[in-house]
Amino acid sequence: MLTFKAEVLKSKQKSDGTYNVKIRMTYNREVKRLSTNIFVRQEDLTKSFKLKNPKFIKEADTIVRYYQEVCARLQLDINHYTLDDIIAHLKGEQIKSQEIDFIQFSREWITHATIKGAENYTTAINALVAFLGQEELKISQLTKGLLERFASYINARREVKVKELIRQGKRVPSNRALSLYLGSIRHLFNEAKKHYNDYDRNIILIGSSPFENFKIPKQEATRKRAISADLIRQIYKLPYLYNSRGKETQGRYNLAKDCFILSFCLIGINSADLYNCSELDSNVITYYRTKTTSRRVDKAKMQVKVPALIMPLLKKYRDIKGQRIFNFYHHYSTADSFNKAINYGLKEIGKLIGVDDLEYYAARHSWATLAVNKVGIDKYTVHSALNHIDEAMKVTDIYIERDFEPENEANRLVMEYVFGNGAYI
Known part of the structure; x- marks a missing residue:
């Protein structure tokens, strides 16, 4: 038999002199x-620590009756509930009556999230x-x-932003906000x-499904950033900046020039991986792609041979x-600050070669575009070289150990197409 009784524990006095x-x-x-949520003082209790204040007696009786009514619907004589099951159900009913604040839950979830890109949820x-x-x-x-x-609000806000960018003669970025916000x-x-519903105990605090009949629009295709082989050669041949003593400066222009070429020649390596990579053996760099390493069984492993052209770098x-x-990492405390410095320098380089809003990622896009369109590398090899996930081959990949030879052979052909013979070896 299940019984409820209000009580005050003499040994549980709080620092402010009250008892719960x-x-x-x-x-x-x-x-x-x-x-x-009832707190009483010594004067509200009898010598034997029973409630004597009529106000608190009434409040406690109300809670007891509520618990009794809720548990009466559980049919304890039929179902094999434990006391923990009953308590979980009571707490669930309490939360139901209080209503769940989605904004508050989201902010708390984001605070404790360990996944990459948690800041995107904050933006949403x-x-x-x-x-x-x-x-x-x-x-x-x-x-x-x-x-x-x-969704209408986001679209209207974007329209205002686009008009302003056009007025200023600036580039209009692809529309990804709506898809990203709604997806988040x-x-x-x-x-x-997942947090509030306990399906095993049939405690469903959130029964609605607003996204079931709501279609989230697909993201617009990412803006094409690829540049020509001639422009890549121009970046490579750009003169460095020197100080008054004839020494090469440590500015972002020189950094951007070198890192762009490093990325292109290392099969479009991301700035975060350039910043973090630590394994070099016989001129082969082994790294684990920061963006996806936590989501892949192979930890997004990649091996790239260092072409002769960039050995000086x-x-x-x-x-x-x-x-x-x-x-x-000695000069930039984070991979993000390193990436920002590169892109800042590339804006200056872009003006020199006539490319509006040149970005670091253009090196990666350019390598892939030239590999397919100019060198004739098949898309599957390019897909692997960029270290992307092939969902169709996910299970097969578990059994195959990559040797990275096809990817590096593709890089040799791209390097020789852009820089000529001798660039790779």
């Missing part, structure tokens, strides 16, 4: 207690808050209709369902401490 009223639950000779929630005009949203109010209005909110909503930026291959 507990609800003692007894079931099948097992005893557990639930805290309440900030956009939702800006749309709502408030920092709270009951999860029951997150409906298909609200999502449609939010959908993920957060599903995380809330390998020596120029060598880490004398030997902890990494390059010394970039």
